Amino acid sequence: MRIAIASGKGGTGKTTLSANLAAFLSKTETVVLTDLDVEEPNSGLFIKGKLENEETKYKMIPEWKEETCTLCGECQKNCNFHAIIQLGPQILVFPELCHSCYACSELCPTDSLPMVSQRMGKLKHYSGDNIDFIESQLDIGQEQAVPLIGQTIQYVENNFDDNTLKIYDSPPGTSCPVIEATKDADFIILVTEPTPFGLHDLKLAVETVKELRKSFAVVINRWGLGDEKVMDYCKENDIPIIAKIPNLRQIAEIYSRGELIFEQVPEFKDELLKISDYIKKEMD
């Protein structure tokens, strides 16, 4: 089973929930937690384990072969992303704009643009007690998160079978990185907070998962703060709220130190138990 934990808005507690839920469930299940927020991966700050494997991740980009190029201009015409420009007697490739579609390379009449690999980031695999943890981090200056997210999911799918509970911590937002991170999930947990910002971004996240036709439920974080409007919205739209994590300064303090919360706050553990029961029902 693949569970994705997502939220429209950043900072709602997605990573807190992912890390704590994964650690909590690992007491009874074999779990792999994967941090797909490759721009700012943070789950690893909460899960301790030993480094099992480290891989540099590459994306494919064209490399210009001057010797065979006839400067026919086809490549520039074939690139929809303006990643190839013909400048006088020269072909310039802009790797950060390249989507690795191979069109320029394979349509080049003289094979003068072979695809070569370029580093985009690094994947790390840690293992602990009944829990594995995978994270990828995009190199600074690399602009496209999607290919690294895709390769990270691939790594997890190749290394763990269906008996492992796979938890994916998704990037924030509603654009392409979130789609890439959640499109193969069996179940999505949307984390929100009971504030106008939380509600606004929850609505966007709900639209996104509906577009993906996924089954999903909501966890409200910082319960007790703000107002009732998130509750009302979920009720009106028949969206199950499976847990409400109380708003406690103590939680913010424990989180700030990079420690697991459920081990120290019983109210938090009670809510994880509710989520875990719900997930187990979904699995059957």
Next chain:
Amino acid sequence: MKEIVIISGKGGTGKTSVTASFGFLGGKDVVVADCDVDAADMHLLMKPDFAQSEDFYSGVVAEINPEKCTQCGLCAEKCRFDAIPVINNQHVVKKLDCEGCGYCEKVCPVDAITMRDQNVGDWYISTTKVDNTMVHAKLGIGAENSGKLVAKVKNEAKAIAEKQHKEFAVIDGSPGVGCPVVSSLSGADFTVIVTEPSVSGFHDLKRVFELVKKFKINAGCIINKYDINQEITDKIMNFLRDENIEHIASFPYDENFTRAMTLGKTIVEFDEGELKEKMVNSWTKVKQLVNHENLNV
């Protein structure tokens, strides 16, 4: 005109609350822009009137004409994004997976594929409750190229600020370190990084600052919730000193920020005490820093 961009790396540190407060305090002297187009929230505090609205088109998506298609499968074979599955014996394009490279269109032997312009969102020019001009946008679900919409919003805000001889454009940047935040930072005169003293907040501050350094933009920092972890706050202060980042202010953990937000207000409209005073001083300090920097050029 000077462009000030507020960023955070990590989400939820209070970036939008700070930007909206600056916008409120700047009033008619500033143009505000919300470049967090993925999850734009500043309108909830600034109450813009959505006076002018325009569609935003960016990129293309493949469309297969089933009448012409011979189901030869060449398009699906060439597609690197697995965006052309066969459903009910028909090749169809999965819009959310199509990156718009157009390779399929070029190889289709019977010209059954057309690349269609994609409406990825809307953008607006508004007047806010305190008479700022505000440029903002809404990105469609699963849309690509949010960086381009960010650039559109930002450039429009700058152009308006120039034209109306405003002193500042105050811009709510995007989270992360990828394409959208690169677009929001490029060309800025000053950036304010809003952080919090948590292991993740500090981690993301360091990462986003690497990006700021690449752009050679002078930076200041606001530490929010400084009192939830004094030890990390001290580390952040040392980091700011080492990297020559101006410490603008430290705000305590205070639920008044949320109470204000729940009422659709900025903190300077809601709080009458320490928080308001600190925010007013922060805005004054940012203005001084931006203008002082100008003297050195």
